[in-house]
Amino acid sequence: MDTEVAELKKIVESLSKEVTRLADEAxxxxxxxxYGYYLDKCLYQEVSDLFADDPNTFVEFLGGRYRGKEGVKRLYVGRFAxxxxxxxxxxxxxxLLDHAQLQDIVDITENGTRAMGRFRALMSAGTHKSIQDTHPRGFVQWWEGGLYENEYIKENGIWKIWKLKYFPFWHADFQKGWSNKEIGEFxxxxxxxxxxxxxxPDEIVEQIMLWPDTRVVPFHYPHPVTGKQVKEDDLRAPGWGEDVSTALPALTLKETVKKL
Structure with a gap:
């Protein structure tokens, strides 16, 4: 009897942990x-409030790292707004701004207070012709595709964005498409x-990638079958038929800073 009770306790404990993990992922x-819905409608104060108060909080965006809640607000409430x-x-x-968030993969750390998330973003944006004379951007319509590799933290029982790292893959005018876009036009x-x-930003980030750069943003998770991480050289993108040693270095999820 005691053995059966002990086994049942183990099962209940295991199921409880699994339910908590699934709830945290959700x-x-x-x-x-x-975050995406608020961003779509330029609700930048609400976006900023999603970030953790932890001093190590940051956002990486277009070559810059904005540190702490002050840096987060400088980006969203100051620059974007x-x-x-x-x-x-x-x-x-x-x-118009529409940021569709897709292909979500979330993993919780063992202690249940940290998490990693990978999301794909597809954005359509622009100004209607009726405001081309009043909006500073004039008449414009564009596409953008990118990837988030984020970290999250549980503060006082509430999940918040801790470290947001956005890697834009490509940017394109609607009329010209992405294959004709020059890097300098971004x-x-x-x-x-x-x-x-x-x-x-508070810091300039060393690594930048934009089409035609096709390097792989590293995965925070191992391969689900082999348990291995993708090899670093396989994350690089050499020219057709060229040796991988000629390619740009692999991207990293580690914090990098460019010396000015």
Missing amino acids: EIKKLHFK GNFVKGRNGPVHGF VPLDSKVYPESPKG
Whole structure:
């Protein structure tokens, strides 16, 4: 009898852990999807409030790393709101941003207080012709594809975004497509840091990739069958028929800083 009770306790404990893990995965997916919905409608204060208060919180975006809640707000509330909606919190008539969040993979750490998530983003954006004379971007419509490899943290029992790393793959004008896009036509990369650049990042990130660069953003998880990580050389992208040694170095999920 005692043995049966002990076995049942083990089963209940195991099931309880599995239910908690599944619930945490679901909460993190909802957290990231809500991030996308807020971002779609330029609700940048709500986006900023999704991030952890932990001092190691950051966002990596287009060559810059914005550190802490102050840096997060500088990016979303300062830079994005200033550029897209003239500083307001919320949309302006005729300006479109849609960030579809797809192919979500979330893994919880053993202690249940940290998590990693990989999401694909597909964005369509632009200004309606009716506001081309009043919006600073004029008449424009574009596509963008990218990938998130994020880290999440549970603060006071609530899951929050801890380290958001966004890797844009490609950017394209609607009329010209992605194959004709010149790298120099993309949104200018950051070259100065805060406070020299009032809305700039705290650090310049060393690694940048944009089409035609096709390197693989490293996976936070091992292969589900072999248990192995993808080899570093297989994450690189040499030219057709060229040796991998001629290619750019593999990307990393580690924090890198470019020396200015």
